[in-house]
Amino acid sequence: MIRLRRLPDLWRQWPITLRDLPFALALALAAVVPALERQGTQLGNLPDRPYDALTIGVVALECLPLAVRRRWPAVCLALVSLGFVIDQLRGYHTIAGTGLAIALISAGAHLERRRWAVAGLASAAYVPLAISLDRLGSSEGVAGFTTFYLLLALAWGIGAWLRQNRAAEAEHRRHVEEVTRTAERTRIARELHDVVTHHVTAMVVQAEAARYLTGAPDKLNQTLTAITDTGRRAVGDLRQLLDLLNPDHSTGDPRTPSVGDLDALVDHSRQAGQPVEFVREGTPAAATGSAEVVAYRVVQEALTNALKYAHGSRTRVRVHHGEGETTVEISTDGSGSDSASPGGSGRGLAGLRERVTALGGDFSAGARAGDGFLVRARIPAGNPS
Numbered sequence: 001m002i003r004l005r006r007l008p009d010l011w012r013q014w015p016i017t018l019r020d021l022p023f024a025l026a027l028a029l030a031a032v033v034p035a036l037e038r039q040g041t042q043l044g045n046l047p048d049r050p051y052d053a054l055t056i057g058v059v060a061l062e063c064l065p066l067a068v069r070r071r072w073p074a075v076c077l078a079l080v081s082l083g084f085v086i087d088q089l090r091g092y093h094t095i096a097g098t099g100l101a102i103a104l105i106s107a108g109a110h111l112e113r114r115r116w117a118v119a120g121l122a123s124a125a126y127v128p129l130a131i132s133l134d135r136l137g138s139s140e141g142v143a144g145f146t147t148f149y150l151l152l153a154l155a156w157g158i159g160a161w162l163r164q165n166r167a168a169e170a171e172h173r174r175h176v177e178e179v180t181r182t183a184e185r186t187r188i189a190r191e192l193h194d195v196v197t198h199h200v201t202a203m204v205v206q207a208e209a210a211r212y213l214t215g216a217p218d219k220l221n222q223t224l225t226a227i228t229d230t231g232r233r234a235v236g237d238l239r240q241l242l243d244l245l246n247p248d249h250s251t252g253d254p255r256t257p258s259v260g261d262l263d264a265l266v267d268h269s270r271q272a273g274q275p276v277e278f279v280r281e282g283t284p285a286a287a288t289g290s291a292e293v294v295a296y297r298v299v300q301e302a303l304t305n306a307l308k309y310a311h312g313s314r315t316r317v318r319v320h321h322g323e324g325e326t327t328v329e330i331s332t333d334g335s336g337s338d339s340a341s342p343g344g345s346g347r348g349l350a351g352l353r354e355r356v357t358a359l360g361g362d363f364s365a366g367a368r369a370g371d372g373f374l375v376r377a378r379i380p381a382g383n384p385s
Contacts, residue, residue: 062097279319301352305375
């Protein structure tokens with residue numbers, strides 16, 4: 001069963017000429033089947049002529065070039081047309097004459113360059129054929145030859161329609177791939193922003209504090225240890241993110257951040273010198289998927305901004321697990337120290353707003369009444385990651 005399923009893939013790996021050859025051979029063999037004798041196109045209504053040695057060459061000329069109808073469509077059309085002309089002038093009227101319509105469809109579908117020139121030459125070549133058949137006693141008349149020409153033009157038009165549909169489908173696939181790549185780049189940029197900004201901000205704040213601890217070796221050693229731990233966590237998180245970019249990486253990584261990791265996140269901010277009060281209410285849903293990650297990132301970004309712009313100010317984190325949704329609130333007083341900290345680009349909050357909105361939630365961030373800053377997000381639960 002597995003081998004049978006692989007047959008289409010193996011067939012597509014063959015050169016296109018070899019894949020088209022069986023049809024060309026089948027049409028040529030059909031021309032020698034007694035039941036199909038004299039069943040071909042009869043343009044001009046000339047009397048049938050018995051098959052002779054030349055018939056073999058005519059059938060081969062009408063059928064075998066179809067093996068290259070997709071690789072060299074113009075060559076195929078020229079050779080098949082020549083065979084068709086001889087077939088009609090000699091009065092063989094073999095079933096192989098069907099190859100002309102197939103060659104026209106293939107040319108309309110696969111010819112890449114000089115399409116109008118080929119169509120013009122083919123149309124011009126039809127005029128001498130019609131005149132020759134008329135002189136040989138054809139009863140078609142102008143109406144009959146015109147009708148047959150319109151049928152040939154229809155075959156070309158069908159090929160052109162197939163070509164247009166194929167191009168539109170390829171453009172659609174290209175657009176989908178581009179949108180997918182853009183979305184993936186945006187997601188990676190957000191993850192890098194969240195991971196790098198949080199850890200680097202904590203390290204800078206801790207390093208600034210270490211300047212004033214030279215007279216207290218114990219506290220200085222504690223601060224330097226915290227900086228080292230922060231750096232190791234940053235490296236670990238970056239390695240995890242880079243692993244996710246590896247095509248061989250397993251999708252079932254248990255280290256994806258969630259609301260359950262908030263205790264460690266809050267402790268990390270406290271080690272960086274930020275007084276944080278953390279309150280969790282309710283019980284998280286059994287499986288919240290993307291909502292867990294977004295809730296974690298909201299708290300992470302808010303604590304990072306608190307370290308940047310209100311270092312030392314009291315910060316309160318409240319996470320409430322309600323019926324079908326999680327509400328996150330982070331408020332920071334505005335009385336922190338004015339120590340230097342890394343500047344922000346504003347991407348973090350904008351990215352969070354997009355994430356929360358994508359899950360059908362609400363997000364707000366701004367100055368609160370009095371003094372300080374408030375970040376609030378309502379995130380519907382039950383969104384699979």
